[in-house]
Amino acid sequence: MTGQSAAGAPHDPEAEPEAWWVFRGPSDLPAPPPWRRFPSEAGTAATRAPYLLERNEISVINAALHLHRPLLVTGRPGAGKSSLAHAVAEELGLGDVLRWSVNSRSTLQDALYRYDAVGRLREASLRREREASHGSVRRPRAPRATTAGDIGQYLRLGPLGSALAAGRPRVLLVDELDKADIDLPNDLLVVLEEGEFEIPELARLPEHQQEVPVLLSGSRERVTIHRGMVRCTHFPVVVMTSNGERDFPPAFLRRCVRLDLPEPTGERLRKIIEHNLGARAVAAAEDLIEAFQQRAQTQTLATDQLLAAVHLRISGADLTRDELLGAVLHRLDEPMAP
Structure with a gap:
C-alpha cells in the first residue's frame, strides 16, 4: 500500500518499518492526540491547547461574565463550543467543569438532584432483616426514625444543583440544549433567574432534621442543605451550547448573551x-x-x-x-x- 509522508510525498513502505499498523499487532498502543489525553492514563497529563478566540468573541464572553447571564454558544458541530467552557474554567481558575449533556429525554430534575428512594428502602429492609436474624427483635417496635445523615446518603446534587449549591463560582456546561424537550429551556431559566430550588424530600423532614449534608456532582465534596432549599451564593458561569437544530423562545433568548462561532x-x-x-x-x-x-x-x-x-x-x-x-x-x- 502506498502512503504519504508528513510532507505529503509518497514513501517507500519497504524503507520504513510499518509501525503505524498497530492493528496488525502485536504492538503497543500509540500515544493519543493532545486533545484525547486523560489524567487517568499513567504518565499522561491532561492538557488542553490554548483556545483560539478573536477579540470580538472575547468581548461577548466578558459581557456574560459581567452581567451574570448564561452564555449561549451556537455554531456548527466541532466548532469548539463545548471546549469554550473548559477554556473559561481554566482561564479563571474555577476548577473542573460541571457538565450536563442534554438529550430529548432530559428533564430539569436530572440537572438538579437525584434521590435514590428505592435504594434507601432496600437498605432499611436489609437492616430489619439483619436485626431479626440476630434475635434483636423480640417484640414489635416503633419504626426507626430516619436521620438527616441517612437520607443524605441517598441524595446527590446534579450538575446544575451543584453549580448553585457550591460555595464558590463554578462553570456549568449545558451541552446541546437544542436537543431538549420544548419546555426545558424556559424551565431551566426559571431556576437560573431565581437562583434557588427546593428538594421536597428534605423539606418534609422534621424540624430537628433540617440540616442535611449531600454530595456534589462528580466529587466527594458535601454541602449542607438547610430546610430543603438550595440557594445560590455565587452565580455560576453558565455556558449553553446549540447546534442550531431548533429555535429558542424569545423569553429565553432575552436572558442569554449570545455568541455565534463563525x-x-x-x-x-x-x-x-x-x-x-x-x-x-x-x-x-x-x-x-x-x-x-x-x-x-x-x-x-x-x-x-x-x-x-x-x-x-x-x-x-x-x-x-x-x-x-x-x-x-x-x-x-x-x-x-x-
Missing part, C-alpha cells in the same frame, strides 16, 4: 492546527485544509475532523490522501447506510 477561514484553521499540533503540522496540512474547505461548502463537517486527519498524517499514517480523507472526513449530515 465558519473558520483558512487562516483560522491554520492557527487551530498550529495551537493543537505545532507549527510543523501546518506545512503538512495544506492539501487537507483545501479539501476540508471545499467539502465544507456543501457538507456538514467538524473542525476536529480536520485535526484528526492532520494528526494521522504527521504520526506517519500509511494512507494515501484519499484514504486519509475517507477515514475521518466523512460528512456528518448523511445517515448511516443500513
Whole structure:
C-alpha cells in the first residue's frame, strides 16, 4: 500500500518499518492526540491547547461574565463550543467543569438532584432483616426514625444543583440544549433567574432534621442543605451550547448573551492546527485544509475532523490522501447506510 509522508510525498513502505499498523499487532498502543489525553492514563497529563478566540468573541464572553447571564454558544458541530467552557474554567481558575449533556429525554430534575428512594428502602429492609436474624427483635417496635445523615446518603446534587449549591463560582456546561424537550429551556431559566430550588424530600423532614449534608456532582465534596432549599451564593458561569437544530423562545433568548462561532477561514484553521499540533503540522496540512474547505461548502463537517486527519498524517499514517480523507472526513449530515 502506498502512503504519504508528513510532507505529503509518497514513501517507500519497504524503507520504513510499518509501525503505524498497530492493528496488525502485536504492538503497543500509540500515544493519543493532545486533545484525547486523560489524567487517568499513567504518565499522561491532561492538557488542553490554548483556545483560539478573536477579540470580538472575547468581548461577548466578558459581557456574560459581567452581567451574570448564561452564555449561549451556537455554531456548527466541532466548532469548539463545548471546549469554550473548559477554556473559561481554566482561564479563571474555577476548577473542573460541571457538565450536563442534554438529550430529548432530559428533564430539569436530572440537572438538579437525584434521590435514590428505592435504594434507601432496600437498605432499611436489609437492616430489619439483619436485626431479626440476630434475635434483636423480640417484640414489635416503633419504626426507626430516619436521620438527616441517612437520607443524605441517598441524595446527590446534579450538575446544575451543584453549580448553585457550591460555595464558590463554578462553570456549568449545558451541552446541546437544542436537543431538549420544548419546555426545558424556559424551565431551566426559571431556576437560573431565581437562583434557588427546593428538594421536597428534605423539606418534609422534621424540624430537628433540617440540616442535611449531600454530595456534589462528580466529587466527594458535601454541602449542607438547610430546610430543603438550595440557594445560590455565587452565580455560576453558565455556558449553553446549540447546534442550531431548533429555535429558542424569545423569553429565553432575552436572558442569554449570545455568541455565534463563525465558519473558520483558512487562516483560522491554520492557527487551530498550529495551537493543537505545532507549527510543523501546518506545512503538512495544506492539501487537507483545501479539501476540508471545499467539502465544507456543501457538507456538514467538524473542525476536529480536520485535526484528526492532520494528526494521522504527521504520526506517519500509511494512507494515501484519499484514504486519509475517507477515514475521518466523512460528512456528518448523511445517515448511516443500513
